[in-house]
Amino acid sequence: VLAADRTHAQVDLRHQSAEDGCGWETLGQTGSVTWEGVVSRSYAGSVDFGAAAVSLQALGLFRGGNGGFELNRAATRTEALVMFLRILGREPAALASTAANPFTDVPDWAARYAAYASAEGLVQGVGEGRYDGSRQVSAQDYVTLLLRALGFREGSDFTWATALDDAVRLGLLSAGERQLLAQTAFTRAQMAWVSWRALMTPNASGKL
16 A cells, blocks of 8 residues: 655646556545556656656657657647647548648648648638747647547537636546646646546547
8 A cells, every 4th residue: 555645646646657558546645556466666756747658659649859758848839739630540631631731830740730730620820821830838728629639619618718627627637637737837748648648538428
């Protein structure tokens, strides 16, 4: 039995193993973990968001560059768009798309993603042919995309203005996770973590 104090695990947050994608959560003041077979364990002083990145990489959904995952860097609007399409399962369609890219400021590696998303009405630019893709995306922005991906209706099930609170109500985030996202800058580590949560969350029809 493991006491779920703030040294071992943050209360009201989910925790995950990078090796096999398994997870556990503490929603009260104490928690317990049961396992079988040969395992090793260690304690960290903070939540290991990188475990989600490793799990998503295994699924082909999260990739790094020459600098690796770059988990501590702020996530951009372009990266959020690409992750959104991958979570939707539309990456193959985006890469096969012949739609014209209406945005002049999207890097070449993301051009077909942006062209497809624009043609499908999934995203809009900021005017004058710009997507502003290098600008930092906020947790509120990205959670809005994920709620759309889960099939919830913007304007009735949730709104952008209340996206983080709505995400708690709709099961995407716990209250503790919502608080953490609201208090810190939104990084690539957090983008991976919230994306993993979306894969583990029932959609608007109640299906995983």
